[in-house]
Amino acid sequence: MSRSQLNRSKIANLGDDDTNCHILHLDMDAFYASVEVRRNPALAGKPVVVGGAEGRGVVVAATYEAREFGIHAAMPMSRAMRLCPTAIVVPADHRAYAEVSAQLYQILLSVTPYVETLALDEAFLDISGAIKLLGKPTEIAAKLRTEIKTQLNLTASVGVASNKFLAKLASTYAKPDGLLLIPEAAAVKFLHPLPVGALWGVGEKTEAKLQELGLNVIGDIANLPLATLTRIVGAASAEHLHNLCWGIDDREVIVSEPEKSIGNETTFGEDLFDPTEVEAQLLRLADQVAARLRSRELSSRTISIKIRFHDFTTITRSKTLTSYTHSTQEINQIARQLYRNLNLQRVRIRLLGVRAEGLQSTQLASFQPTLDEPDYGWSEAEQAVDQARAKFGERAIKPARLIAEPDEED
Ligand SMILES: [Mg+2]
Known part of the structure; x- marks a missing residue:
């Protein structure tokens, strides 16, 4: 909940200039769990956990109601049930998720052919070519969310930004059921107060290492001399991290290969x-x-x-x-x-x-x-x-x- 509050205050501060913000990152909210709730509306508003109930079963998805108990994906089901004994466990139906994913993909393709799918419920879109026809980036993002809600009866969160790193970060902070624009000019202001773990490629291990050195937020790393950062994370990562800290990310949207x-x-x-x-x-x-x-x-x-x-x-x-x-x-x-x-x-x-x-x-x-x-x-x-x-x-x-x-x- 603190995240969405943070998000709302960010939206207020960041402004609404979406010039050059041609990258969207779209991520369905609690995808598998939402598909299950859609199938069985009696589950709405309840802590629902998708995954294997028996033996060494693992949580593959959880509704936001379940997440409030601390349940998250990849957690052993036994632990999830201790955290929330009243949680409703539903077995995963991968075929159903794949079918919804295919429908989602068609909706994304209706905006642009430049779709890079990252998972069944997650994709980058490069909408440069669609802006003339369909409107400003934030309008396109809003239309996509409406389209998904109308056609699939599911919610998606969308990040709108000038590159992939920022767009993905934006969708994270937009969740659930939100849209967040990070204007190009506001990227640094948005990034610098965030924890270093928000940087793409910084996992728990690197995060702990950085925190040990008193580098807690992205702004701390941004202002380190590159030579110092190189000594900490190595040459290969240093430049990459430094660029991300300043909102720079040149990676292009790579159109996903069709299935063979x-x-x-x-x-x-x-x-x-x-x-x-x-x-x-x-x-x-x-x-x-x-x-x-x-x-x-x-x-x-x-x-x-x-x-x-x-x-x-x-x-x-x-x-x-x-x-x-x-x-x-x-x-x-x-x-x-x-x-x-x-x-x-x-x-x-x-x-x-x-x-x-x-x-x-x-x-x-x-x-x-x-x-x-x-x-x-x-x-x-x-x-x-x-x-x-x-x-x-x-x-x-x-x-x-x-x-x-x-x-x-x-
Ligand atoms: Mg998702």
Whole structure:
């Protein structure tokens, strides 16, 4: 809470000149936990912890209500439960987070193609080219936040600044559900009172070392002679740190490489040996892969399956198509055919995977109807499924043949 108070006073002091502030850092607030609260509104306002509840489970995310008890990510779940015995523990659903992440990515791309993703819920944007069309940096940042709230019903915090270091710092101080601009001219004033740990690359160890020398805030380091700083942190870090202290950071936004493949696989609690069951699981995996392709607006030309047997031998088989697809039906047909071609007779299977490779953006991919499949029908049906899922959640709709659901790996 002290952070957001600090943040508010900073906003008041820093001014609103966003000239040259072409870098945004966007970070979803308590992302996994927020997705869980969105799915189950009864959790709203409660201390919710996402992670493994059993044995050596670890916290992967916590709502702000849970953080007030001192709970944070990477903490053993047992400790979290001691800190807040009433906390509600929800198992992580990485597939759901990946799907929301893909939707978020599309929203970011609607502003600029210059998006560098750092995590499922975090990205830098270089909006230089968007300013003419979409408005001032702070306006674009505000629009993005509104868009995310409207489309995803989730909150994001955004930092607006002249470089990556400052933008990332700004979003940290904007949290939760905030926007913070660090005007170029106010960067030094903003930075110098901050603890040295706020510098990019200063971890706990270096922070302790600096504090031992009485260097507690960024301003203390900024005014050290470079030679002195070099003796403390080494030549490689000294110049970098010195520059950061003065708000200088030349790193560019590096557009994230598109994904090379999308796959889902499952290890079964009990080995499968019934071909009907194997095919049902392949359908489930094909559906997941196809849904992820569609959510990223990607299509694939090569479909592969992976089978790990009881004795851990693992095989893969793949087929390259003449045209691209993101259809559940088509991916399932191929996966099933690859499986049938193996002609396995009641062998015990411990893992099954389906993967789509040779990815291309759907807009660019050339679609040709295949001989045995019309170019209409399934695609419309699948669009409807995706829309229903977006509206009612992942678990709303499954292909008809699916029954039991083992735990997921991805
Ligand atoms: Mg986040």
